[in-house]
Amino acid sequence: MAANRRPTLADVAREVGVSAKTVSRVLNEDGPASARTREQVLAAVAKLGFQPNLMARNIRVGGPDSSIGLVIPDLGNPFFGAVAGGIEDTVRDRGLTLVMGSSADDPDRERALTDKFLARRISILLVVPSVGADHSHLKAHRAAGLPVVFVDRPGAGLATDSVVSSNRAGAQDGVAHLIAHGHRRIGFVGDLPTRLYTRRERLAGYRAALQEAGLPQDRSLITNAHDQHGASAATSQLLGLEDPPTALFAGNNIVALGIVTELARSRRKDVAVVAFDDVALAEALEPALTVVAQNPEGIGRTAAATALARLDGDRSRGRTVTVPTRLIVRGSGERPAPVPQRV
Amino acid sequence: MAANRRPTLADVAREVGVSAKTVSRVLNEDGPASARTREQVLAAVAKLGFQPNLMARNIRVGGPDSSIGLVIPDLGNPFFGAVAGGIEDTVRDRGLTLVMGSSADDPDRERALTDKFLARRISILLVVPSVGADHSHLKAHRAAGLPVVFVDRPGAGLATDSVVSSNRAGAQDGVAHLIAHGHRRIGFVGDLPTRLYTRRERLAGYRAALQEAGLPQDRSLITNAHDQHGASAATSQLLGLEDPPTALFAGNNIVALGIVTELARSRRKDVAVVAFDDVALAEALEPALTVVAQNPEGIGRTAAATALARLDGDRSRGRTVTVPTRLIVRGSGERPAPVPQRV
DNA sequence: GTGAAAGCGCTAACAT
């Protein structure tokens, strides 16, 4: 009943009557081996169901493990799922295995994960850094040749590569679209915590658009939400203001869900919306949801490619690569603004 | 510059002036150690930035690696993302690291991934099996104590645990809901390939509902799609039939996106829809989308818990756990069916 | 073309 030891190189060697090294040679197509030996070895491998122990191999070879570590905030968020997909697509040919974990945007969990990954001797580390996380402990690893790339947000305490969306410009485009359709009071519902990089950048884009149009900055129009439910609450709060906004800008995909759901619930068809990050079914809404689409697969691919280049010896200075966003006009940004009431 | 060797136990030992074993003892809280020694060791560890090599440790200890392998079809599909999240939540306390890969539902890629995972000596293997994949090669590992659990679909060639949704009953509920609202011609848009377990089960549920109601089975009402775009095409094809359906049943979340998008595009508000698996923004559609909700986190948690129980010595027979689905009525199933035309 | 010995970084088992 079970628990028999897994076969080792030595077992295979014994079965065939050769040395362990010979088996190793055959399997790794290292040195020469007679056709007959090869055949016998392969047969024994199949018979015993031998699978080389990668850990033992790596120990001896000394190099890093053939794995790539990825820390994301939330496995269930389709944005990060798509990022992970882009990463996997890019590293698959190199034979790298994806080792993942979610931090829930908690610096301690992020640290625990990265430490685990480092103990595993991953050959690349990709991190969506949590707010408040410090990465100076990675300096030595980075210096020792471990590629470290920050994804979606820049990291703190470590000079290395980052890959981010064009958050500010994208948000500015989106808000400008609303302004172009006559809106003068535009609510902003952002991520939490407010220190979050993406929240700050997108808010900056929002402000830039208002300023460009000569519109006043009204702090009461700026709210935040941690999840979909919170975004719904923020929406109804904004719409309950004495002088409510006629349009809303969603700071991310989750917030967009909350806003759109709340507008549908309260049957507010008169409120224009533009969301940062595309969401499923955006086209099927009435009106269809106008978004500033990110390119999550592109972010993942770029981050992975950057890291692979480092692995291949690229010693240039750390850079920040910006993956462009794209305004997709679908209708929700064009709900007519009410004619301003001159007093 | 760079590429300096990572510090080892021996380096730390040398720094302090003790033996490697002593350092090991301190770090693993194994045998005793004087307070002074412990302090010095910890200081040296911090100073050198030492991180134990987990691979080397595992080699020596001999047990499996503290990782859990997961193969899913697609990292970008929120359903599987949520499943992965449930798994991670469940194994986190046990200190297991998630090693993931996507198979694209290709048996060869699935096999390549599982082989890699096995070479890594993962301590648990969770697989969403691809159509056509055979898993008899896992028998020896299973027998040797490796927990193997199939997720979302049963596997072939290996008697072990599976965790699936109540596909048949759920689909039957969903279709019965449509029938209850007067629909007699209900289109089915399922997954591809048609041999896919979930596709077959959900179709069986669909058929059972028709039969129960004494409705005819019309093969022309059964279509399939591989992706969202294909589902849109299938939708317009169904609606273009001479005697078109008045309601549609979506076989999964991706198909649902395609159906709903196509109905919105063609402004067909008169077609009722029920989808298997919930989707974001379902509530915000007009009418809101009625779904047979799955519980992906629950599936992930159940699969992980089952595997952990095996790891803890559960030697009972392999079982199939069914995670219940739940009909969430939101409106789209209640669009009135046209009054039947008596000839 | 093949094998023997040494060693990767760590810990189990037995010292002391």
Added chain:
DNA sequence: ATGTTAGCGCTTTCAC
């Protein structure tokens, strides 16, 4: 409370 030896499964080095 600490050190020594041996060995995990594999590959490197050097020998034949």
